[in-house]
Amino acid sequence: MGERLIEVQGIHSYYGQSHILRGVNFHVDRGETIGLMGRNGMGKSTLLKSIMGIVRPRAGSVEIKGRPARDLAVFEVAQSGIAYVPEGRGIFGNLSVSENLRMAARPGTGGQRDWTYERVLETFPRLAERLNHGGQQLSGGEQQMLTIGRALMTNPDVLILDEATEGLAPLIAREIWRICGLIRQSGISSIIVDKNWRHVTQITDRNVILVKGEVVFAGSSDELLSEPERLAQHLGV
Numbered sequence: 001m002g003e004r005l006i007e008v009q010g011i012h013s014y015y016g017q018s019h020i021l022r023g024v025n026f027h028v029d030r031g032e033t034i035g036l037m038g039r040n041g042m043g044k045s046t047l048l049k050s051i052m053g054i055v056r057p058r059a060g061s062v063e064i065k066g067r068p069a070r071d072l073a074v075f076e077v078a079q080s081g082i083a084y085v086p087e088g089r090g091i092f093g094n095l096s097v098s099e100n101l102r103m104a105a106r107p108g109t110g111g112q113r114d115w116t117y118e119r120v121l122e123t124f125p126r127l128a129e130r131l132n133h134g135g136q137q138l139s140g141g142e143q144q145m146l147t148i149g150r151a152l153m154t155n156p157d158v159l160i161l162d163e164a165t166e167g168l169a170p171l172i173a174r175e176i177w178r179i180c181g182l183i184r185q186s187g188i189s190s191i192i193v194d195k196n197w198r199h200v201t202q203i204t205d206r207n208v209i210l211v212k213g214e215v216v217f218a219g220s221s222d223e224l225l226s227e228p229e230r231l232a233q234h235l236g237v
Contacts, residue, residue, distance in 0.1 A: 002029040004066070005158050005189055006051060006082070011060030013043075013050045013213075020046045022213040023060070028158055033180075033190045035200040035221070037235060038210040044193050045087060047210065048160055052084050053077045065157075081109040081157035087166065087193075089147045093136035097127050100135055100150055108155030114186065115152040123182060124149050126175075141172030148179060152188075159183060164194040177203070197235055201225055209234050 006028040013021040021043050028034060036044050049055040051062055053074045062069040064080045078084070092100055101120060107113050121128040124145045130138065138146060144165075151159055164180065165173035177199050183190060184203055194200050201207060201221040209217040209224075211234055217224065224230065 002031055004028075005030055005064070007061075007063040007066075008047070008051065009061045009063075011047075011050055011057040011062065013046050013055050013057045015046075015055075020213050021050065021057070024210070024213065024215055026208060026215070028189050028191060030157070030189055031187055032206065033184045033192065033204045035197070035204040035207040036191055036193045036210070037197060037200065037207055039234070039236060042210040043213040044210055045162055046213075048084070048086075048162055048191065048193070051077070051160070052082065078154070079109075082160065083151035083154050083156035083158065084160045085144075085147045085151050085162060087163040089143050091135040091138075091143055091146055091150070093134060096132050096134055097138070097146060098131040100146055101127075101153055104150045104153040106154055109157060112155050115155050117153070120149040120152055123152075123179060139172075141168045141175070144168065144172075144176060145179070148176075148183075152183070156188060158189045158191065160191045162193045164192055165196065165199075166194070173199075197224075197231065 004027060008024060008026040010023050010025060011021055012023060024047060038044050046055055050057050053069060053072055064077060069077060101117060105117060126142055127145055127149060165176050180192060181203050192200055201224060204221050206220055207224050208215055216234060217230060
């Protein structure tokens with residue numbers, strides 16, 4: 001087992017009176033790429049937000065690198081080396097592509113500067129062609145590239161990618177999957193949420209399936225692919 005970067009133990013998270021996560025255990029080790037799966041409304045985004053501190057679990061614990069995260073502000077979780085690309089992207093539409101990237105630039109928690117402005121543009125050549133475009137002028141796929149590139153500019157230990165290719169054209173989606181593979185090769189841990197389990201399992205080490213806020217499967221991609229009945233039952237394939 002590598003260094004434990006995120007440890008979630010028995011968390012229960014709510015929206016008002018709605019009980020969303022029910023005793024979820026989840027972890028991320030250094031260098032791992034993990035697929036978080038499940039149909040809509042099963043608690044995937046809530047788990048990610050609970051890790052980031054956007055949603056505060058009412059029971060259980062979240063630790064970032066062994067440090068209890070209960071009292072950490074969201075920005076402190078981010079400063080701990082966790083980069084979050086939310087569903088909806090959250091770019092700054094009134095800033096240019098270049099400004100969106102440069103405003104996020106900082107060394108990682110270990111002082112690493114592996115992901116420079118130049119490396120991000122080399123990885124995302126489409127962005128290099130649009131440096132002076134405002135964020136609101138970009139297509140959906142370009143915005144997704146920008147949010148991933150901006151996250152990489154923080155030189156994170158863990159990249160959380162919620163709905164990696166949601167609503168993107170197939171050609172752009174393939175480009176996003178290529179980039180996810182490059183991120184894995186760079187050694188950054190990742191949590192990837194996407195409906196396309198075929199693409200997810202091609203690049204993940206482990207996968208976790210949530211059903212109604214509970215973990216019903218946690219295992220390797222090979223294990224999951226060897227159980228087509230589980231895929232059919234929980235992912236609708």
